[in-house]
Amino acid sequence: MKEIDIRPAVESDFEDMWQIFRGLIASGETYTFTADTTREQCHAYWFGPGVHSFVATMGDERLLGMYKLIPNQVGHGDHVANASFMVDPAAQGVGVGRMLGxxxxxxxxxxxxxxxxxxxxxxxxxxxxxxxxxLGFSVIGTLPLAYRHANLGYVDAYVMYRLLSDPMQWPA
Structure with a gap:
């Protein structure tokens, strides 16, 4: 089996990223994006200012998934990261999401x-x-009926959180 590599995303990855993105949002089951989200909007999401995107690839042949890392807030909240993940449905269930996480x-x-x-x-x-x-995250809040699921109707969404290091070691 070929090894999975995770590296920073580059512009030449975008076509494969776009295909994964389109496939996942089309279901209307897991992301807030609608099926009419444009290629340009997708590009800005993954490659916009301040966005650090990474891709998981199998050799040089296949893009399996991706994530983006950004500050959750600005200023006094910029020590908390936010991230978004997408894994190609054909690669789900084999640990790619865990590796990306x-x-x-x-x-x-x-x-x-x-x-x-x-x-x-x-x-x-x-x-x-x-x-x-x-991976150590906790549900710290429930947003009642905040997501309009394509098949189930309105369902809850969660806010999930975890510390990345011991707060006793954080800078003042």
Whole structure:
């Protein structure tokens, strides 16, 4: 089996990223984007100012998934990271999401973030909720009926959070 590599995303990755993005948002089950989200909007999401995107690839042949890392807030809240993940449906269930999650937390620490927050995890996205809990995230809030699921109607969304280091070691 070929090795999976995670590296910074480059412009030449965008076509494959766009295909994964389009496929995932079309279902209307896990992301707030609508099916009419444009290529330009997708590009700005993954490559906009201040966005640090990474891709998981298998050799030089196939892009398996991606994540972006940004500050959750500006100013006095910029020590908390935010991230968004997408894994090609054909690559789901084999650990790519876990690899991306672990890589993201390490990149966040390296970039000086002290905690990480996911603002909107769809409650019915059991794969994501389960993964984030296994990686140490807690549901710290429930947004009642905040997501309009294509098949289930209105469902809850979660705010999930975890510290990335011991607060006793944080800078003053």
């Amino acid at each position: 672990l890589h993201c937390m390490e990149e966040a620490r390296r970039a000086g973030y002290l905690a990480m927050q996911f603002n909107f995890v769809v409650s019915t996205n059991l794969g994501a909720v389960t993964l984030w809990k296994k």
